[in-house]
Amino acid sequence: MGPVPRVHRLALGGALQATLALAGLGPASLAGCSSSAVGVDACKQVEAARCQAADACGVSLEPPYSTSGTDVDACIRYYDIACLHGLASGSDPGAAAVNACVAAIGDHPCAKGGPNLVLSPESDPKCAWLVPPAAPTPAEAGATNSEAGDATSE
Numbered sequence: 001m002g003p004v005p006r007v008h009r010l011a012l013g014g015a016l017q018a019t020l021a022l023a024g025l026g027p028a029s030l031a032g033c034s035s036s037a038v039g040v041d042a043c044k045q046v047e048a049a050r051c052q053a054a055d056a057c058g059v060s061l062e063p064p065y066s067t068s069g070t071d072v073d074a075c076i077r078y079y080d081i082a083c084l085h086g087l088a089s090g091s092d093p094g095a096a097a098v099n100a101c102v103a104a105i106g107d108h109p110c111a112k113g114g115p116n117l118v119l120s121p122e123s124d125p126k127c128a129w130l131v132p133p134a135a136p137t138p139a140e141a142g143a144t145n146s147e148a149g150d151a152t153s154e
Helices: 016-022 028-030 040-053 071-085 095-107 123-130 138-153
Strands: none
Touching: 040 095, 095 123, 095 138
């Protein structure tokens, strides 16, 4: 079996792509910073829990390589910066929801026969808030735009 990619390395493709989207780290968002980020602390707490649980799930924390601290420390430092964009959902789930999600990751990060919460924390019901709301379909967007037009013409 080949090496398992590092937790934050996975963010560049595969299972953590959704998490990066949640954190607002799509290619367009890398162009600039904003002070309107929402859920920065929630993002940092969930990512720290994932970094800390990676070893128990056989998820390697290499690279990037760090010359100071542990691989877990380097992973957490990475997400301290990555999470500055906040959550893509645009809403902070609140302390209770964040604590429940972090506890789920800590309690059963990779339960036998269950989801690997290091790779996909949103697969646990306590972390379901990590899934951003679905984008409106073109028909829904058109209906919303035409309704707005109707309201202004009355």
